[in-house]
Amino acid sequence: MRTLSLVALVVAAGCAPRPPIEEPTIKSVPPQLIADSGASLYIFECPDDFLDDNSMLFQRAPDEKDDPPVGPKPSSNTQSLGEQAFEWVLRHSLSQKQGIVSFIGHADFQPLSGWPMEVTLFNPDALPATQRAEKVGFHVRFTASSTDNPNYVNIEWETEKLTDTPGPKNEPGKISRAKERIAGGSCKLPVRATLLMHHRREGSRMYLVLLRITSLKEP
Numbered sequence: 001m002r003t004l005s006l007v008a009l010v011v012a013a014g015c016a017p018r019p020p021i022e023e024p025t026i027k028s029v030p031p032q033l034i035a036d037s038g039a040s041l042y043i044f045e046c047p048d049d050f051l052d053d054n055s056m057l058f059q060r061a062p063d064e065k066d067d068p069p070v071g072p073k074p075s076s077n078t079q080s081l082g083e084q085a086f087e088w089v090l091r092h093s094l095s096q097k098q099g100i101v102s103f104i105g106h107a108d109f110q111p112l113s114g115w116p117m118e119v120t121l122f123n124p125d126a127l128p129a130t131q132r133a134e135k136v137g138f139h140v141r142f143t144a145s146s147t148d149n150p151n152y153v154n155i156e157w158e159t160e161k162l163t164d165t166p167g168p169k170n171e172p173g174k175i176s177r178a179k180e181r182i183a184g185g186s187c188k189l190p191v192r193a194t195l196l197m198h199h200r201r202e203g204s205r206m207y208l209v210l211l212r213i214t215s216l217k218e219p
Contacts, residue, residue, distance in 0.1 A: 045101070161182050
């Protein structure tokens, strides 16, 4: 089991109406942000209506005949993105000069088929927790397994929001961590598809947590 840990940032959001989201200014995503193998975790922050007008981004809803279903249940706060939709989200987050959509960070790793995996991602540019009121990160536990069809994987996952706050002044360096479950489930996922989980925060903003599976390594 491999655990990745970076550092976190909470971006303050004002109450003023947001400017309209501009069209992406870049035509393609830098290659280093899209791994050719393994899996990747991405964190974004954006307006809570960022995806409202883009329902066509999401892959088809699960079919009752699928066992397990393809894609997460539509009643959850998790959807499935195809490759073009995933790149659309990345291009928007990398193009917004006014910080309307913010790319917080990402991590690449190599999961083993059928083995539990844990990944923790914070913003690498944030100040240490002792110098901030709080900092936010996300922890994903999942197990992805190969299927008889090489174009799909089975996956079970659970995602938590982590909030670190400094301890009392008389205990310097001590950090208090709160955990909040924000998503979880199981489904069959197309290879190179992405699980998109969203979690609302204050100021009409939300976090997007993206888990993309490109390939699994057999143990």
